[in-house]
Amino acid sequence: MSQSAMGYLRHIYNCNTWNPANFTPFCIAGEQVGRLKQPLVEALGQWPERFRISREQVELIDERDDFDYRTAQLGEVVDALVEQGVITHQHGERYPVTAAERQHAFATIDRTSAPYFGLRAYGQHLNGYVRDSEGLKMWIARRAADRRVFPDKLDNMVAGGLPHQLSLQENLQKECAEEASIPPQLASRAVPVSALSYCRETETGLKPDTIYCYDLELPADFVPENSDGEVAAFYLMPVEEVIGLVRETDEFKLNCNLVIIDFLIRHGIMHPEEPDYLEIIEGLHEKL
Known part of the structure; x- marks a missing residue:
């Protein structure tokens, strides 16, 4: 797979680079x-x-x-x-x-x-977005500086691992409450939209991960608040600003780029004329 300094495809590459000979x-x-x-x-x-x-x-x-x-x-x-x-x-x-x-x-x-043993792991990520007179905007989180993994990086509005004992709906409600103080009645409107998969080698192991993705259109007056210490701040960004951050920077936690790319495809913002369009789509669903 080719990789460039800018653009979407490099994020697919970064989340799907591993050598079977090492395992x-x-x-x-x-x-x-x-x-x-x-x-x-x-x-x-x-x-x-x-x-x-x-x-x-x-x-x-x-x-x-x-x-x-x-x-x-x-x-x-x-x-x-x-x-x-x-x-x-x-x-x-x-x-x-x-x-x-x-x-x-x-x-x-x-x-x-889990990654030390190279085990399949599952998570849930939610795109919180608003449509107003200025267009489409996305709520973006900034991870707290004390996080063990990707401190200070940008993140999806809600994102978390999926423990074995909880159902998808139970865990999503829990993560919405902890990370963004989204009340249950509002969180219940989240729409399950896709499942992404990737496999990335780390220094100590392997991450063959699956992310269940959700979209939640939020009222214009809703402002998320973190309650578990994982998020330092939230920003309501025009989708054009989010696109620029994904295409031109490495500000986001690695797998969050994939969730946003998937959002852009599904909402018709990224078009088939985009360079590497088909390769990007295929790369969002790696066979584990």
Whole structure:
């Protein structure tokens, strides 16, 4: 895939760059659920009673074929790896360990650990927008400076991970309340519009992620307020200003660029005459 200093396609590239040669498949019950970088493969060698390690794959030794047992086994391993400094910390949210759909999970694992194991992860992002006499505007968030990931970067109005125990609707309501103080009756008007996928290599692992996207047209007098400390400020920007930030800067958190590009396509703002139009659309839906 080509990459230029400006334009939309570079964001597709940045979210979909990884080398399969850097990873070893991680399997449970004969199905591949993730991919591991060599340092984690070596770290898991501490537990020969729990992991069967070969050149071809790392397999969880699944003696009981039981969801809670697998969760406990992985949890004890993650606790030790955090204590050893192999994994930085624990987030406190539980993510599914799955080969496909989030509802068909073999176990759960702490959110921070998911990319270390190269596990599929799921999130929800909401585009809050307003139409007034001046045209289409989007509410854009500025991430707080104390965030572990992408501090100070621009973000979608509402964005968060999707824990295993919550439904899509439950989690969206929670994130809307925490991040932007959107009341339930207003949040319930959010329209599910698409699902994006990408796969990005990091220094410590792999992020094969899926984002469920929502649009919410807001009243002109609504002003979002953050309540959980994740957002430093909100800005109501003309869509032309948002386009300029996406095309010409790296101000947004990486995956938020994809959510905005998808918004521009669906609202007919980005046209088929746009350079690399088809490649951009394909790149928003990478096969995981």
